[in-house]
Amino acid sequence: MIAMYTKEITSLQHPIVKHLVKLRKNREYREEKGTLLLEGKKMVEEYQGPIETLLTTHPSPLQAKNHYLITPAILEKISGSSTPEPYLAEVPLPPFQSLQGKTCLLALDEIRDPGNLGTLLRTALALGFEGVFLTEGCADPYGDKALRAAKGATFHLPLQKGTVHELSLFIQENDLTPYVADPQGTPHPSFTSPLILILGNEAHGPSALIKKQGTLLSIPLSAQTESLNVAVAGGILMHKIRETLCQSSTTI
Numbered sequence: 001m002i003a004m005y006t007k008e009i010t011s012l013q014h015p016i017v018k019h020l021v022k023l024r025k026n027r028e029y030r031e032e033k034g035t036l037l038l039e040g041k042k043m044v045e046e047y048q049g050p051i052e053t054l055l056t057t058h059p060s061p062l063q064a065k066n067h068y069l070i071t072p073a074i075l076e077k078i079s080g081s082s083t084p085e086p087y088l089a090e091v092p093l094p095p096f097q098s099l100q101g102k103t104c105l106l107a108l109d110e111i112r113d114p115g116n117l118g119t120l121l122r123t124a125l126a127l128g129f130e131g132v133f134l135t136e137g138c139a140d141p142y143g144d145k146a147l148r149a150a151k152g153a154t155f156h157l158p159l160q161k162g163t164v165h166e167l168s169l170f171i172q173e174n175d176l177t178p179y180v181a182d183p184q185g186t187p188h189p190s191f192t193s194p195l196i197l198i199l200g201n202e203a204h205g206p207s208a209l210i211k212k213q214g215t216l217l218s219i220p221l222s223a224q225t226e227s228l229n230v231a232v233a234g235g236i237l238m239h240k241i242r243e244t245l246c247q248s249s250t251t252i
Contacts, residue, residue, distance in 0.1 A: 006059065006067045012077055016053065016068070020078045020090060027140045034093050036142045037078070040085040046152030047091055057086040064089065080144040093142060097158040100174065102130040103194035104245075106238065107167055107178075109210060110137035110201040111230060117141060118149025119231040120199065125153040127238045133160045133167055133196070135207075164207045171196060171213065178214030179241075180206050181233055185216025191244045199234045 009016060022029050024037045035052060038044050044051065044062065054064035057075055075084050099105055106124045111117045117139045124132055138161075139146055141154050162170070171178050177195045182205060198214060200206030206214075219228065219236055228236075 006069055008069045009055070009074060010071060012074060014074075016055075017074055017078060020053075020055070020088065023090065024078065024080050024144050027143060030093060030140070030142060035090050036093050036147075037144065038089045038091055038147065039079055039081060039087065039144065041087045043147065043152060044087055044089045044091075047089075047155050049091055049094075049155075051089050051091055053090040055088040060087070062087075062089075081148070094155065094159075096161045097131070099131040099133060099158060099160045099170070102158075102174075104128065104130050104241070105133060105176065105194075105196040106131075106234070107133040107135070107196050107198040107210075108138050109135045109164065109167070109198055109206050111199065112137070112139055113202060113230075114139040114143050114146035115149045116202065116229070116231040118146040118151075118154070120234050121146075121150040121157055122153040123231070123235045123238055125157050127235075127242045129157075129197075129238065131158040131160065133162065133170065135162065135164050135167055137201075164209055167198075168209055168213055178210070179217050179237075180211055180214035181218075181230075181237055182206060182211060182216040183218055183227065185218040187218050187220045189215055189217055191241055193245055195241070197234075197237055197241060199230055199237075202230050 020037055030036050038047060051064035053066045054062055055068050055070045057070060057072060075086060078088055106129050121132060141159060147154060177192045178198055179195060180198045198206055198210055217237060219233055
């Protein structure tokens with residue numbers, strides 16, 4: 001049901017303010033409540049779903065179950081941004097989905113930095129990947145930093161979550177060819193579809209189980225460069241996969 005009128009919140013100690021601050025900061029709280037916080041009109045529109053609570057500093061045509069006008073001070077307290085946009089929305093937490101039957105996938109194995117995770121989701125969507133498998137230990141894709149980095153891609157890509165062992169089993173059950181980013185890998189592999197590209201943790205790389213199961217990929221680097229940021233490396237490898245498969249008349 002859409003609210004027929006707009007209410008106001010003027011106190012920094014209002015229960016809704018405290019709730020939304022905790023919702024932004026705490027992953028367990030988000031999962032417990034089954035909702036998340038979005039910031040910015042574009043992000044809210046990208047979500048394309050029902051809005052439980054909308055907070056703005058001025059009247060808005062966006063529809064929500066509850067709509068509150070708030071002060072700039074309240075906006076600043078709730079927002080995780082240094083330059084907050086005047087739109088905040090509490091929306092239902094999207095469920096994780098099955099990636100069964102997809103033929104071009106990305107897997108993130110314990111990617112801890114939310115900025116890296118969000119950037120990789122955005123790149124995966126841009127380059128035509130069909131979904132992303134997140135292992136336990138990954139940053140929360142619905143945290144504010146990951147959402148900002150993803151620029152709305154989070155809501156247009158199916159996400160599946162599981163353990164490393166579940167990822168390994170998923171690869172086998174779906175006859176996916178696993179390619180694992182690793183400095184010891186080959187720089188010039190031949191790609192076979194259906195496939196899954198696996199990117200490992202920023203500090204210690206991919207899990208031993210996944211490394212053993214997949215074909216290792218590397219990116220040729222100059223002698224002056226030891227390694228690349230995982231989001232940069234992932235973007236290069238995703239583009240290489242897309243380019244190679246498109247050249248071989250395989251659609252991804």
